[in-house]
Amino acid sequence: DGGITQSPKYLFRKEGQNVTLSCEQNLNHDAMYWYRQDPGQGLRLIYYSQIVNDFQKGDIAEGYSVSREKKESFPLTVTSAQKNPTAFYLCASSSIKQGNHQPQHFGDGTRLSIL
Amino acid sequence: KNQVEQSPQSLIILEGKNCTLQCNYTVSPFSNLRWYKQDTGRGPVSLTIMTFSENTKSNGRYTATLDADTKQSSLHITASQLSDSASYICVVTAHTGGGNKLTFGTGTQLKVEL
Numbered sequence: 001d002g003g004i005t006q007s008p009k010y011l012f013r014k015e016g017q018n019v020t021l022s023c024e025q026n027l028n029h030d031a032m033y034w035y036r037q038d039p040g041q042g043l044r045l046i047y048y049s050q051i052v053n054d055f056q057k058g059d060i061a062e063g064y065s066v067s068r069e070k071k072e073s074f075p076l077t078v079t080s081a082q083k084n085p086t087a088f089y090l091c092a093s094s095s096i097k098q099g100n101h102q103p104q105h106f107g108d109g110t111r112l113s114i115l
Numbered sequence: 116k117n118q119v120e121q122s123p124q125s126l127i128i129l130e131g132k133n134c135t136l137q138c139n140y141t142v143s144p145f146s147n148l149r150w151y152k153q154d155t156g157r158g159p160v161s162l163t164i165m166t167f168s169e170n171t172k173s174n175g176r177y178t179a180t181l182d183a184d185t186k187q188s189s190l191h192i193t194a195s196q197l198s199d200s201a202s203y204i205c206v207v208t209a210h211t212g213g214g215n216k217l218t219f220g221t222g223t224q225l226k227v228e229l
Contacts, residue, residue: 109158
Protein backbone atom coordinates (compact mmCIF):
# COMPACT_ATOMS: atom_id res chain seq x y z
CA ASP A 1 0.00 0.00 0.00
CA GLY A 2 1.15 3.52 -0.75
CA GLY A 3 1.88 5.81 2.11
CA ILE A 4 4.36 7.72 4.21
CA THR A 5 6.68 5.96 6.61
CA GLN A 6 8.30 7.85 9.46
CA SER A 7 10.96 6.37 11.68
CA PRO A 8 11.70 5.95 14.43
CA LYS A 9 8.37 6.17 16.28
CA TYR A 10 10.14 7.43 19.41
CA LEU A 11 13.50 9.19 19.63
CA PHE A 12 15.52 10.55 22.50
CA ARG A 13 18.12 13.27 22.18
CA LYS A 14 20.97 14.07 24.50
CA GLU A 15 22.24 17.58 25.11
CA GLY A 16 24.35 18.86 22.23
CA GLN A 17 23.37 16.00 19.95
CA ASN A 18 21.99 16.15 16.43
CA VAL A 19 19.32 13.63 15.55
CA THR A 20 17.77 12.75 12.20
CA LEU A 21 14.16 11.80 11.61
CA SER A 22 13.40 9.71 8.57
CA CYS A 23 10.50 10.22 6.18
CA GLU A 24 9.94 8.03 3.12
CA GLN A 25 6.96 8.06 0.73
CA ASN A 26 5.99 5.74 -2.10
CA LEU A 27 3.10 7.87 -3.38
CA ASN A 28 5.18 9.44 -6.13
CA HIS A 29 4.36 12.84 -4.66
CA ASP A 30 6.43 15.83 -5.65
CA ALA A 31 6.05 17.88 -2.49
CA MET A 32 7.01 16.92 1.04
CA TYR A 33 6.66 18.78 4.32
CA TRP A 34 7.78 18.67 7.92
CA TYR A 35 5.53 19.90 10.72
CA ARG A 36 5.95 20.19 14.43
CA GLN A 37 3.00 19.56 16.76
CA ASP A 38 3.00 20.79 20.36
CA PRO A 39 0.20 20.36 22.93
CA GLY A 40 -2.39 23.11 22.66
CA GLN A 41 -0.94 24.47 19.42
CA GLY A 42 -1.72 23.99 15.78
CA LEU A 43 0.76 22.31 13.49
CA ARG A 44 3.62 24.55 12.47
CA LEU A 45 5.57 24.22 9.24
CA ILE A 46 9.32 23.64 9.60
CA TYR A 47 10.49 23.00 6.03
CA TYR A 48 9.01 21.97 2.73
CA SER A 49 10.27 20.76 -0.61
CA GLN A 50 8.51 20.85 -3.95
CA ILE A 51 11.21 19.20 -6.01
CA VAL A 52 14.36 17.15 -5.59
CA ASN A 53 17.42 19.13 -4.46
CA ASP A 54 15.31 22.12 -3.49
CA PHE A 55 13.61 23.09 -0.23
CA GLN A 56 12.31 26.18 1.55
CA LYS A 57 12.10 27.27 5.16
CA GLY A 58 8.76 27.26 6.85
CA ASP A 59 7.68 29.31 9.83
CA ILE A 60 9.96 27.72 12.43
CA ALA A 61 13.06 26.51 10.55
CA GLU A 62 15.66 27.68 13.08
CA GLY A 63 17.52 24.75 14.61
CA TYR A 64 16.46 22.33 11.89
CA SER A 65 17.91 21.21 8.57
CA VAL A 66 16.65 19.03 5.72
CA SER A 67 17.78 17.46 2.48
CA ARG A 68 15.92 16.20 -0.58
CA GLU A 69 18.33 14.04 -2.54
CA LYS A 70 15.61 11.65 -3.69
CA LYS A 71 11.96 12.20 -4.49
CA GLU A 72 10.95 9.53 -2.00
CA SER A 73 12.93 10.79 0.97
CA PHE A 74 12.91 13.98 3.05
CA PRO A 75 14.90 13.53 6.28
CA LEU A 76 14.80 16.15 9.01
CA THR A 77 17.77 16.83 11.28
CA VAL A 78 17.12 18.42 14.64
CA THR A 79 20.36 20.16 15.54
CA SER A 80 21.76 21.10 18.92
CA ALA A 81 20.77 24.68 18.10
CA GLN A 82 17.13 23.75 18.59
CA LYS A 83 16.77 24.39 22.31
CA ASN A 84 13.26 23.05 22.72
CA PRO A 85 13.07 20.00 20.47
CA THR A 86 10.56 17.98 22.48
CA ALA A 87 7.53 17.61 20.21
CA PHE A 88 5.63 15.36 17.84
CA TYR A 89 7.07 15.64 14.32
CA LEU A 90 4.89 14.94 11.32
CA CYS A 91 5.96 14.44 7.74
CA ALA A 92 3.49 14.97 4.91
CA SER A 93 3.38 14.86 1.14
CA SER A 94 1.21 16.05 -1.70
CA SER A 95 0.90 15.82 -5.44
CA ILE A 96 1.39 19.30 -6.82
CA LYS A 97 -1.32 18.66 -9.41
CA GLN A 98 -3.94 17.52 -6.94
CA GLY A 99 -2.89 19.09 -3.70
CA ASN A 100 -2.05 22.54 -4.88
CA HIS A 101 0.92 22.51 -2.53
CA GLN A 102 -1.15 21.39 0.41
CA PRO A 103 -0.25 18.31 2.44
CA GLN A 104 -2.62 15.51 1.63
CA HIS A 105 -1.05 12.53 3.34
CA PHE A 106 0.62 12.45 6.71
CA GLY A 107 2.92 9.92 8.27
CA ASP A 108 2.31 8.62 11.78
CA GLY A 109 4.88 10.87 13.34
CA THR A 110 8.02 10.68 15.44
CA ARG A 111 7.91 11.70 19.08
CA LEU A 112 11.17 13.35 20.09
CA SER A 113 12.12 13.81 23.72
CA ILE A 114 15.17 15.13 25.53
CA LEU A 115 17.08 12.84 27.87
CA LYS B 116 -2.95 37.89 11.39
CA ASN B 117 -4.46 34.66 10.08
CA GLN B 118 -6.13 32.67 12.82
CA VAL B 119 -8.23 29.53 13.14
CA GLU B 120 -10.19 28.98 16.33
CA GLN B 121 -11.93 25.74 17.17
CA SER B 122 -14.55 25.02 19.77
CA PRO B 123 -15.12 23.32 22.01
CA GLN B 124 -11.60 22.43 23.08
CA SER B 125 -12.82 19.03 24.22
CA LEU B 126 -16.08 17.12 24.15
CA ILE B 127 -17.41 13.89 25.62
CA ILE B 128 -20.48 12.23 24.15
CA LEU B 129 -22.23 8.88 24.42
CA GLU B 130 -21.98 6.36 21.63
CA GLY B 131 -24.76 6.77 19.09
CA LYS B 132 -25.23 10.48 19.75
CA ASN B 133 -24.58 13.27 17.26
CA CYS B 134 -22.21 16.18 17.78
CA THR B 135 -21.07 19.34 16.03
CA LEU B 136 -17.62 20.87 16.13
CA GLN B 137 -17.02 24.51 15.25
CA CYS B 138 -14.28 26.32 13.37
CA ASN B 139 -14.05 30.11 13.02
CA TYR B 140 -11.34 31.66 10.92
CA THR B 141 -9.87 35.00 9.96
CA VAL B 142 -7.78 33.84 7.02
CA SER B 143 -7.47 35.92 3.91
CA PRO B 144 -7.53 35.53 0.98
CA PHE B 145 -9.47 32.31 1.52
CA SER B 146 -8.70 29.34 -0.71
CA ASN B 147 -10.14 26.28 1.03
CA LEU B 148 -10.94 24.69 4.37
CA ARG B 149 -10.12 21.14 5.33
CA TRP B 150 -11.10 18.99 8.30
CA TYR B 151 -8.69 16.33 9.56
CA LYS B 152 -9.13 13.50 12.04
CA GLN B 153 -6.09 12.65 14.14
CA ASP B 154 -6.06 9.54 16.30
CA THR B 155 -3.78 9.61 19.33
CA GLY B 156 -0.17 9.00 18.29
CA ARG B 157 -1.02 8.97 14.59
CA GLY B 158 -0.89 11.44 11.74
CA PRO B 159 -3.92 13.47 10.62
CA VAL B 160 -6.20 12.00 7.99
CA SER B 161 -8.18 14.28 5.70
CA LEU B 162 -11.98 14.05 6.06
CA THR B 163 -13.28 16.83 3.82
CA ILE B 164 -12.09 19.81 1.83
CA MET B 165 -14.28 22.73 0.77
CA THR B 166 -13.65 25.66 -1.48
CA PHE B 167 -15.33 29.04 -1.39
CA SER B 168 -18.31 27.95 -3.46
CA GLU B 169 -19.11 24.81 -1.49
CA ASN B 170 -21.51 24.93 1.45
CA THR B 171 -21.63 21.28 2.42
CA LYS B 172 -19.43 18.24 1.98
CA SER B 173 -20.07 14.78 3.36
CA ASN B 174 -17.85 11.80 4.00
CA GLY B 175 -19.87 8.96 5.47
CA ARG B 176 -21.11 10.00 8.91
CA TYR B 177 -19.10 13.23 8.72
CA THR B 178 -20.69 16.34 7.24
CA ALA B 179 -18.85 19.62 6.99
CA THR B 180 -20.47 22.97 6.32
CA LEU B 181 -18.93 26.25 5.29
CA ASP B 182 -20.29 29.78 5.55
CA ALA B 183 -17.74 31.92 3.76
CA ASP B 184 -19.61 35.11 4.63
CA THR B 185 -19.35 34.62 8.38
CA LYS B 186 -16.08 32.68 8.07
CA GLN B 187 -17.40 29.73 9.98
CA SER B 188 -17.32 25.99 9.41
CA SER B 189 -18.77 23.09 11.31
CA LEU B 190 -18.17 19.36 11.33
CA HIS B 191 -21.20 17.27 12.22
CA ILE B 192 -20.73 13.67 13.28
CA THR B 193 -23.80 11.47 13.09
CA ALA B 194 -24.42 8.35 15.17
CA SER B 195 -21.04 8.51 16.85
CA GLN B 196 -18.92 5.41 17.36
CA LEU B 197 -16.13 4.65 19.79
CA SER B 198 -13.69 4.88 16.87
CA ASP B 199 -14.63 8.53 16.40
CA SER B 200 -12.64 9.34 19.53
CA ALA B 201 -9.87 11.54 18.19
CA SER B 202 -8.74 15.11 17.69
CA TYR B 203 -10.45 16.97 14.85
CA ILE B 204 -8.39 19.69 13.25
CA CYS B 205 -9.62 22.52 11.04
CA VAL B 206 -7.12 23.88 8.51
CA VAL B 207 -7.67 26.97 6.40
CA THR B 208 -5.58 27.80 3.34
CA ALA B 209 -4.89 31.30 2.10
CA HIS B 210 -3.78 31.65 -1.49
CA THR B 211 -1.26 34.40 -1.86
CA GLY B 212 1.11 35.48 -4.58
CA GLY B 213 3.83 33.53 -2.86
CA GLY B 214 1.85 30.31 -2.81
CA ASN B 215 -0.45 28.65 -0.31
CA LYS B 216 -0.29 29.43 3.37
CA LEU B 217 -1.93 26.99 5.78
CA THR B 218 -3.20 27.93 9.23
CA PHE B 219 -4.01 25.03 11.56
CA GLY B 220 -6.49 25.13 14.40
CA THR B 221 -5.55 23.58 17.74
CA GLY B 222 -8.19 20.89 17.37
CA THR B 223 -11.21 19.62 19.27
CA GLN B 224 -10.57 16.51 21.34
CA LEU B 225 -13.60 14.23 21.06
CA LYS B 226 -14.18 11.25 23.32
CA VAL B 227 -17.03 8.85 22.64
CA GLU B 228 -18.07 6.71 25.60
CA LEU B 229 -20.35 3.74 26.08
